[in-house]
Amino acid sequence: MNQLEYFVGSSEAGRADVIRYLRLLRDLDFRIDYHLSCIRALPSLSPNPESTRKRSRPDSHHDAPPQTANVAEQFSYHKTLALRHSRERNIIAAELLERSKELKTSLTSRNVHLNQILEEKK
Secondary structure (H helix, E strand, O other), X not given: OOHXXXXXXXXXXXXXXXXXXXXXXXXXXXXXXXXXXXXXXHHHHOOOOHHHOOOOOOOOOOOXXXXXXXXXXXXXXXXXXXXXXXXXXXXXXXXHHHHHHHHHHHHHHHHHHHHHHHHHHO
């Protein structure tokens, strides 16, 4: 194997890691967007607000309608998952940044070595 093949082959694992991290980030971005869009759609599912109803004497205590309770549960569910995916995304982004710095340092040192070999052969 010549030096150029060695240079390309030795950096392949690092580049594959970077691509894997980018795919994970894209997947998490998709999941976060999905949960945020679900949260944005929740107000359209909730019943009319109390202020638009006809005023009358207060009735005895009534539990919230099932649809309202369901909206609150859905909001809590999507909020929790969106926050969890956001934290995962921040961790993966930090790992990607660190891995990219390592790869840059590695490629720079290998490039210097490859240039020295090429200069010797001239």
